[in-house]
Amino acid sequence: MEFSVPEWADRIDSTNQALLAAVQRGERLPSGYVLAALEQTAGRGRHGRRWISRPGRDLTFSFLLWLTEPPVRRASLLQATALGVSDWLIRQQHLAATVKWPNDVLVRDRKISGVLAEQAAVVGPAGEPVVVGVGINVNATAEELAAVGRPATSLRAETGRETDARSVLPDVLAAIERRLVVWERGGFAALRKDWMRRCADVGRTVRVVNAETNAPERIGRVVGFGEAGEMLLRQADGSVVSVWSGDVLQWQPPR
Structure with missing residues (x-):
């Protein structure tokens, strides 16, 4: 192009x-x-x-x-x-x-x-x-x-x-x-x-929220990105989920 x-x-x-x-x-x-x-x-x-x-x-x-x-x-x-x-x-x-x-x-x-x-x-x-x-x-x-x-x-x-x-x-x-x-x-x-x-967030634990779809928020460590650019999060239970949209926020653990 x-x-x-x-x-x-x-x-x-x-x-x-x-x-x-x-x-x-x-x-x-x-x-x-x-x-x-x-x-x-x-x-x-x-x-x-x-x-x-x-x-x-x-x-x-x-x-x-x-x-x-x-x-x-x-x-x-x-x-x-x-x-x-x-x-x-x-x-x-x-x-x-x-x-x-x-x-x-x-x-x-x-x-x-x-x-x-x-x-x-x-x-x-x-x-x-x-x-x-x-x-x-x-x-x-x-x-x-x-x-x-x-x-x-x-x-x-x-x-x-x-x-x-x-x-x-x-x-x-x-x-x-x-x-x-x-x-x-x-x-x-x-x-x-x-x-x-x-990418600044690789290796960080983040919180992903999606106000447009009202999907449940995700919390996990950014471990990579998939073939189409989706973000891969490792959750607390060890599972890895694909995230396709949302706002990435730094996660602060509860006190």
């Missing part, structure tokens, strides 16, 4: 929603089409959480892929994209980035980037359209990050300097593209070794 030259919008509600709407209107957008925004007013993360994007300060973009892979394999598209973002942070920003299942990128256990994938309800000759949105905290200050309510960081907080968000997009896309080429050829199995090495 290959990304197109990004189209930029000065201000938009959501790059994901704009691409999904364009596909549903029948616009003939190619696989690899990229839409980026200097300001996003209604960006969303997983479970409908708001992603705050300040004018010209953070990097938000979405790309379109036409996929023929079965849905179970598409789940790891989030992980392939997150690995690409972490590659860029490590190699070009010289930060000790890690990944958190299934879709976050961290620095010092603080979120610096998130990924969201959504599918349009249409089918075309090239497959089914999936839109992947990426947000990266670029120039947020310590005060702005504190207002998020969850551990978060930014390039500015980590490096001490401001960065032109628009100028870094080509390098970010190149890093993601390299990971997606591997993913297209071999799925998550081709990325699993790198994900295991970079």
Whole structure:
């Protein structure tokens, strides 16, 4: 696959929603089409959480892929994209980035980037359209990050300097593209070794909650990941269960 030259919008509600709407209107957008925004007013993360994007300060973009892979394999598209973002942070920003299942990128256990994938309800000759949105905290200050309510960081907080968000997009896309080429050829199995090495939660005991499905929470030690990217938890009784969705939280034993 290959990304197109990004189209930029000065201000938009959501790059994901704009691409999904364009596909549903029948616009003939190619696989690899990229839409980026200097300001996003209604960006969303997983479970409908708001992603705050300040004018010209953070990097938000979405790309379109036409996929023929079965849905179970598409789940790891989030992980392939997150690995690409972490590659860029490590190699070009010289930060000790890690990944958190299934879709976050961290620095010092603080979120610096998130990924969201959504599918349009249409089918075309090239497959089914999936839109992947990426947000990266670029120039947020310590005060702005504190207002998020969850551990978060930014390039500015980590490096001490401001960065032109628009100028870094080509390098970010190149890093993601390299990971997606591997993913297209071999799925998550081709990325699993790198994900295991970079995942912050491997070996930790965690609590997994799923507000969307109201499934019972799971507590266990992260021991690995399956062929499709599902998380493997070893529970207190020694059994290993597969977890396909949910929020991973650090577990605190009862006192």
